[in-house]
Amino acid sequence: MGMERRNEILETIMNKPGITFRELARQLGIGIGDLQYHLYRLEKEGKVFSRKIGKRRYIFPAGFEGDCQRLLIAISTETRRRILLLLMEGPLTQSEIAKRLGLSQPTVSYHMGELVKLGIVDARKEGKSVTYTLSYDPRIIARVIREYRPSLWEKLADNLIDMLTGMGDEE
Amino acid sequence: METLLTLVTLLLALALAGISYIAYRKSHLRATLYLLIAFLLLVMKKAIEALHLAAWIERDVSIAVGVLEILVLLLFIMALWKR
Numbered sequence: 001m002g003m004e005r006r007n008e009i010l011e012t013i014m015n016k017p018g019i020t021f022r023e024l025a026r027q028l029g030i031g032i033g034d035l036q037y038h039l040y041r042l043e044k045e046g047k048v049f050s051r052k053i054g055k056r057r058y059i060f061p062a063g064f065e066g067d068c069q070r071l072l073i074a075i076s077t078e079t080r081r082r083i084l085l086l087l088m089e090g091p092l093t094q095s096e097i098a099k100r101l102g103l104s105q106p107t108v109s110y111h112m113g114e115l116v117k118l119g120i121v122d123a124r125k126e127g128k129s130v131t132y133t134l135s136y137d138p139r140i141i142a143r144v145i146r147e148y149r150p151s152l153w154e155k156l157a158d159n160l161i162d163m164l165t166g167m168g169d170e171e
Numbered sequence: 172m173e174t175l176l177t178l179v180t181l182l183l184a185l186a187l188a189g190i191s192y193i194a195y196r197k198s199h200l201r202a203t204l205y206l207l208i209a210f211l212l213l214v215m216k217k218a219i220e221a222l223h224l225a226a227w228i229e230r231d232v233s234i235a236v237g238v239l240e241i242l243v244l245l246l247f248i249m250a251l252w253k254r
Contacts, residue, residue: 076197114198157193164194164202167251 005030006038013048014061018071018144021050021057055149071136071144074120078158079103080111081145084134087121088142091133104166111165177221184213202250209246212239 012028013019019027025035039059042048050059053072060068075081082101086092092100098108112132115121122135134141150158188210195203216239219232 153190153193154197156190157197160190160194160203160206161198161200164200164250165198 002038005034006042009035009038010042010047010061013042013059016143017060017064018058018068018140020147021059023147024059053148054154055151056147058144058147070118070120071140074115074118074136075141075145075148077111077161078150078155079107079162080115081148083108083111083115084120084141085145087132087134088138091124091131093126093129093131095129097132103162107162107166174221177217181214181217181221184210184217188214202252205246205250209243209250212243212246215239216243 008028009024009030012024021035021039024030025032028035030038039048039050043050047062048059049062049065049068050057051068051072052058053076058068058072075084079101083097086097086100094105094108094112097103097112098105101108112121112123112130116123116132120134120136120141122133124131124133188207191203191207191210194200195207216236219236219239
């Protein structure tokens with residue numbers, strides 16, 4: 001029975017990388033203590049691992065270490081989360097993103113550069129403008145962003161980053 | 172009253188240093204690092220003034236405090252410098 005339960009947990013994590021502890025417990029209808037025990041065993045066996053970011057702990061299957069790192073850096077600021085959610089609707093240029101999110105061009109340019117470097121977004125030059133497309137599984141991005149709960153300090157730090165990257169905007 | 176004002180200044184400077192540190196960890200922007208150092212220097216300056224370290228180390232620290240002030244302002248300018 002315990003083994004079956006553990007396999008069910010592992011399967012859910014493999015199907016939904018980046019699921020949170022709370023969501024996993026809710027989906028499988030398992031008690032907190034039970035889930036903690038099975039996750040502890042799975043982590044010990046090297047089948048899953050978890051990372052805490054913001055106020056949530058995300059659980060990933062083994063072999064997802066590199067992807068997890070990139071993903072969590074990509075969603076670590078409010079502006080990037082908004083950009084990623086917007087790009088889920090389809091490809092957009094830098095000026096379109098800036099206009100729709102009410103951000104300055106330098107701020108968008110900085111964040112897009114970071115997202116391209118992380119391999120979460122693809123940039124394609126079309127004439128004078130660059131079109132950005134998501135290059136990562138949108139379901140995983142959406143799941144991780146939905147559960148993300150930044151602290152007040154993080155929100156203030158995000159504002160500072162946007163303020164510094166947005167300097168020099170003529171608008 | 173003076174102690175309260177000093178305490179508030181110290182707390183605000185520490186909070187701003189903390190915010191700059193989180194921003195630096197997230198972005199690795201040089202400007203955030205300059206701000207972090209600037210706010211920490213501000214804490215140092217305020218602590219020197221508040222604790223009357225001049226009397227304790229039996230030396231005039233007005234030059235040191237002045238230098239710290241200039242450093243803080245320089246770091247602010249560096250943080251705002253458009254790269």
